[in-house]
Amino acid sequence: MGRARRRWRARADRLVDALPASWTAGPVKDNTDSETVLAHRRRVVGGVTVAGAGLLGVSLSTKPGSAQFYRLTSGVAATWVAGGLASGPLHLGWTRRRDEPLRRPLVTPVLIGVGAFGVFYACALVSRRIPVLNRAISGILRYAHQGSPRSVLLTTLANGAAEEVFFRGAVFAAASGRGPVRISTAVYALTTVATRNPALVLASIVMGSLFGLQRRATGGIQAPLLTHLVWSALMVRYLPPLFAPAEPARPEPKE
DSSP states (O other): OHHHHHHHHHHHHHHHHHSOHHHHSOOOOOOOOOHHHHHHHHHHHHHHHHHHHHHHHHHTTSOTTOHHHHHHHHHHHHHHHHHHHHHSOOOOOOBOOTTSOOBOOOHHHHHHHHHHHHHHHHHHHHHTTSHHHHHHHHHHHHHHHHSOHHHHHHHHHHHHHHHIIIIIIIIHHHTTTSOHHHHHHHHHHHHHGGGTOHHHHHHHHHHHHHHHHHHHHHSSSHHHHHHHHHHHHHHHHHSGGGGOOOOOOOOOOOO
8 A cells, every 4th residue: 555655656746847847836937017117018008908898899799701800800919919019028938847947838838728628618518508608609609600710710819819918918017016817817808898798708717817827927928828829729620510500491392
């Protein structure tokens, strides 16, 4: 019994040693802004959040697959990126393993994105049986069903990257010292309220919290950005078939 316990403990220790130090030895120190830069960030974040939320709400009120939809969603992405860059310096962040030098986060964020998709896919299987969630998710996925697959994917990835530049870049930095994970997630969720879709709001709370923790752990936006892109790409590829619109009944041939 003692020998088996020692073997399991040794395996657990090897697993812990393989994890990024940001999970096991505390976060990498984040960059800090001067009071002047911080005040500037907060002014930019306030204005851009209102403008971006309004544009997001309008974009998801347009006809799926239309030129207007793609123009507006591209405008939303451009707004987030412009706001993030205008707010001040943004940082990619670092991660490390025990007794190793700092390096850019790459593999772990990708794996987290895959894992997050797996959780959402399992939840989607359940959501199909809950009418309010089924309608909400179907309402969003109609843009995937009625649009060009390539255009939908590119639009989704562009907006996902842009959101990380703004929310985990500018907003997170602007909330420095005030609970940035909580505040950046709240702003992210409140912005999504403009879509009037409960499924999107719920997803923004869950994923916003995850992205915020990644931002805090690594000190930059690269980790949440990679996770967001992987998660979004898998969601766009594999979720729409679960909520495919019902085909109209075919009339029976007359005898």
